[in-house]
Amino acid sequence: MSQKITPFLWFEDNAEEAVNFYTALFDDARIVSVTRYGEGGPFPAGVLQSATFQLAGQQFMALNAGPHDPFNDAVSFFITCEDQEEVDRYWDALLAGGGTPTQCGWLKDRFGVSWQVIPVALNRYLSDPDPEKAQRVMGAMLQMVKIDVAELTAAYNGER
Structure with missing residues (x-):
């Protein structure tokens, strides 16, 4: 089909x-x-x-x-990344040639198309049943442009 x-x-x-x-x-x-x-x-x-x-x-x-x-952020394409290496690869490639980073893992490529480059760890941490852990991760993510898995993990573990 x-x-x-x-x-x-x-x-x-x-x-x-x-x-x-x-x-x-x-x-x-x-x-x-x-x-x-x-x-x-x-x-x-x-x-x-x-x-x-x-x-x-x-x-x-x-x-x-x-x-x-023109394209706008009302529609974006969400890329689920396994790790920081994959986040970095897609992030850097989509920004190449004139893309624009925004925040919280969002960017516009050089064609104006919006993308979210998000590691699986973010959803896992935000879904944690401990609201304090999830809130720390949310706070860390809101301060980021490109998502940094190590920083999310530190926030999740209360090390930040």
Whole structure:
């Protein structure tokens, strides 16, 4: 069965660059299909019109369609990371070329798409039945831009 709901990303004119960037970033990614504008379209013939691609088993679509509404934080893509090394890899790659860090593990990549780069430890610590531990972790996380697993662990253990 095909995927029932697919995120659809509207780019002004750099969808092909974005799709190539995203599929190079994730190990288990691929471009599924591409369509290109023909003569007489809103873009020169041969420019990418749309692409279907997969990242970590999730299918996405991208479209070059001209200016409309820019991306904003109302929708973001959440990357679950196993450890600090994985957080660092995705964080650094998504910021490369003009991305902007915000706070609490959020960033915008150079295309304006919002991402959350979050280690599994954060949810585990925030879900702890001891409210004091969870609150210490929340306080530490609220002070961070990129999530630091060692700092979260120190807060969880009351060492901070």
